[in-house]
Amino acid sequence: MTVLFTVLSLSVLATILAAIVVLADNRLNNYGICTIDINDGARSLQVNGGSSLLSSLASQKVFIPSACGGKATCGLCKVTLVESAGPVLPTEEPYISEEEREAGVRLSCQVKVKHDLKIRIPEELFNIKQYRTRVSEIKPLTHDIKQFRFELLEPQTIDFKAGQYVQVDSKPYDKVKESVSRAYSISSVPSDRNHIELIIRLVPGGICTTFLHQHLKEGDEITFAGPFGQFYLHEGGDELIFIAGGSGLAPIRSLVLDILEKNLDKKMKFFFGAVRKRDLYYVDFFRDLEKRYENFQYIPALSGATPEDEWDGEEGLITDVVARHVPDAVNRQAYLCGSPGMINACVQVLTKIGFGRDAIFFDEF
């Protein structure tokens, strides 16, 4: 009898404790409706508290750049908090400088909306929209790179600067239950306002690229947000040195086409670094441009050519090739796009040649 009573009492106590924990949890995590004031009243948003600042803003169609989709691995989703929202988290440390910390800069993916917030963001982010699109063409370019052409359905036109990127949303597939958002540079020319083209390399095991390469079909609909980024043509520079590797060709193609189309008074040298011949693409396209435009020169280079490649073009690391062709930095700017390793090596070489940091622009993939 005593044992039964003890068991019953313990069960009742456990139930009461569990109820208290659930109630406390609900209460603690129920932040209610919070107001996010942007740029001193320029916009005021009402959001349900409890989500990240990045996703709360996106839910109200205010899109902050974020290449990693909220994992705190790209460091792009910075916003300034006018009033503190707590200390900078260890996940944010690598991306926030001392100056930024003092100014209240935070990664919006790491800030949880728990109360009303006042933030500052660059004005131009108000122009970023979400687009519904239909895939009009998927074309293989190499063994691991495909080109995607999207027709814009809603809105039907986009305004962007050559070199900028969009954030494409994937859809769940196979065992991947989540939808992610990743950055891809626009490779088409801004004057084609009803379409965009992207050049995407398949990353083994990558969530978004596996979706795009292996599950997305012509005729399917997907969404993206944009345009984002500062990798566009900047003032100055009579001669532009473009350097790309892999899918880094995408924004360079858009920049070159835009400059030629607008007939800007610029000389251009485009260095494209690949390992083997099978990694080259758009060769005929750029050779044709070279024939048609005096101010454009195309210099593809292979770092690991074998006799099988029958290659009679430039050989060696792209850094060495650039050093051979670019004598000095006078009236020159450099635009680089590719892996962090390639960019670092190229920045070092360009600096040795005499390029200041204000004459080198890059987007790292």
Ligand SMILES: Cc1cc2nc3c(=O)[nH]c(=O)nc-3n(C[C@H](O)[C@H](O)[C@H](O)COP(=O)(O)OP(=O)(O)OC[C@H]3O[C@@H](n4cnc5c(N)ncnc54)[C@H](O)[C@@H]3O)c2cc1C
């Ligand atoms: C400004 C900008 C512009 C860009 N433009 C382009 C472009 O034009 N073309 C292009 O091809 N790319 C571009 N990128 C890169 C692109 O945004 C993506 O990072 C890339 O496509 C990989 O995305 P993913 O979802 O396929 O890979 P992810 O799923 O993000 O995986 C990336 C890597 O992490 C590994 N990984 C994933 N999950 C795990 C895990 N749990 N444990 C261990 N490893 C893991 C994967 O195997 C893979 O190697 C750009 C990036 C930036 C920042």
